[in-house]
Amino acid sequence: MPNSAENMVKSPVVADALQDMPVDLSSFDSFLKTFPLQGEPLYEAVFKRNTDIIQTQKARFAVANLEKILTATFVVSSVSGFDRMSLRDLSRETGMSMGAIYSCINKKEDIALMVADIVRLSSDLTRQHAMQASSRWSQIEQSIRFHLYASTLLQPWYFFLYFETRSLPEQQQRESKRIELDGIDGFEEQIRAGVDSGEFSTDDPRMVANTIVVLLEDWYLKPWKIRLTDSADKTPGQQERQINRYHQSLVGLVRKLLATQ
Numbered sequence: 001m002p003n004s005a006e007n008m009v010k011s012p013v014v015a016d017a018l019q020d021m022p023v024d025l026s027s028f029d030s031f032l033k034t035f036p037l038q039g040e041p042l043y044e045a046v047f048k049r050n051t052d053i054i055q056t057q058k059a060r061f062a063v064a065n066l067e068k069i070l071t072a073t074f075v076v077s078s079v080s081g082f083d084r085m086s087l088r089d090l091s092r093e094t095g096m097s098m099g100a101i102y103s104c105i106n107k108k109e110d111i112a113l114m115v116a117d118i119v120r121l122s123s124d125l126t127r128q129h130a131m132q133a134s135s136r137w138s139q140i141e142q143s144i145r146f147h148l149y150a151s152t153l154l155q156p157w158y159f160f161l162y163f164e165t166r167s168l169p170e171q172q173q174r175e176s177k178r179i180e181l182d183g184i185d186g187f188e189e190q191i192r193a194g195v196d197s198g199e200f201s202t203d204d205p206r207m208v209a210n211t212i213v214v215l216l217e218d219w220y221l222k223p224w225k226i227r228l229t230d231s232a233d234k235t236p237g238q239q240e241r242q243i244n245r246y247h248q249s250l251v252g253l254v255r256k257l258l259a260t261q
Contacts, residue, residue, distance in 0.1 A: 023129055025142065028240040031149045037122055038153055043067045045121070046114050053110050056103040065104050066114075068094040073111050074156040082112070082164045112160075112167045116176045119161050122150045123179055127186050136194035137260055140187065141251055144216065148243050151220040158220045183216075184209045191258065201259035208257045215250050 024030035032038070037045065043063045047054060056062050072093035076085045087101050087108055094101075105111060130143040151158045165176040187209035194200035202208055218225060226246055234242075 023125065023146070025129070025145050025149065027236075028149055028152070028243055029236040032153070032236060035150065035153065037118060037125070037150070040067075042118070043070075046070070046118065049117055049121075050110075050114055053106060053113075054104050055106075062104055065094075065096060065100055068096060069101065069104055070111065070114070073108075074160055077160060077164065082108070082160070082167050109167060109169065112164055113172060115157050115161050116165075116168065116172065116179070118154070119157055120175075120179050122154060122157075123147075123183060126150060130190075136190050136197065136199050137258075139190050140212075140254065143187070143190075144212065144250055144254075145243075145247055147216050148219055148247055151216070152239060152243060155220045155223075162217065162221060180213060180217075183213045187212050194258065199260070202257060208254070211257065212250070212254060215253075219246060 021036045022034060023036075024034045036042075040063060043066045044059070046066050047059060047062045051057075054062055054066075069090060072090050073082070073085070076089050076093055080089075085108060087098065087105075090096070090108075091098050091101055126143055126146045129146050130139045133139040133142045161176060161179075165173055168176055184206070188205050191200055191202065191205040191208055195202060195205060226242070
């Protein structure tokens with residue numbers, strides 16, 4: 001029997017392999033060519049990081065079915081809500097048999113755990129990339145751009161996790177909320193270091209950090225506010241222009257809040 005989802009331990013080997021892959025932020029098109037959490041590699045990561053849940057050891061079979069299950073979950077839950085969605089709903093949406101569904105997940109809450117893990121991993125990649133920047137301001141700017149690119153590509157995952165954290169077991173709810181708090185903590189640490197070095201000036205680094213995270217969440221939670229609707233139908237160039245406009249506005253605001261030149 002696989003271990004309980006409440007006791008999941010993610011594979012550090014998979015995480016290290018993904019974190020060692022360089023990501024190009026020079027444009028959204030370049031990002032799409034280098035970001036590891038997309039397409040088949042994304043679902044391969046889901047499979048390798050959840051072997052204690054997934055019963056089948058047939059990687060190719062599992063990866064294909066995980067893609068169907070997760071894609072269908074985002075569709076069904078957006079209409080009826082994850083709490084009302086059943087595995088039989090997934091079977092109908094995916095065209096998979098119940099046996100095939102159960103070979104990948106024991107219960108629907110496993111899906112939420114998988115989504116939370118990928119969003120956490122994406123956030124970790126964001127922080128790791130930003131730390132390579134030469135200044136505190138560059139770290140903040142790079143973190144913002146990376147997050148906008150990643151949450152554009154993984155918008156259904158980020159959106160789902162934000163609204164369906166309540167579907168997780170209590171411990172995993174805390175861990176899911178920790179993703180957001182870690183993001184705030186990371187920006188606060190960068191800002192405090194910049195204040196100490198004289199690069200920034202603010203009396204409330206925590207509030208500035210929280211403002212950044214809230215506005216980043218706006219990007220994928222409320223696309224209608226920033227004309228991101230139907231972004232999947234747009235070319236990378238069109239998406240790039242949307243992202244650049246939002247990035248410039250957000251970075252400009254943060255400059256003012258930190259009194260940078």
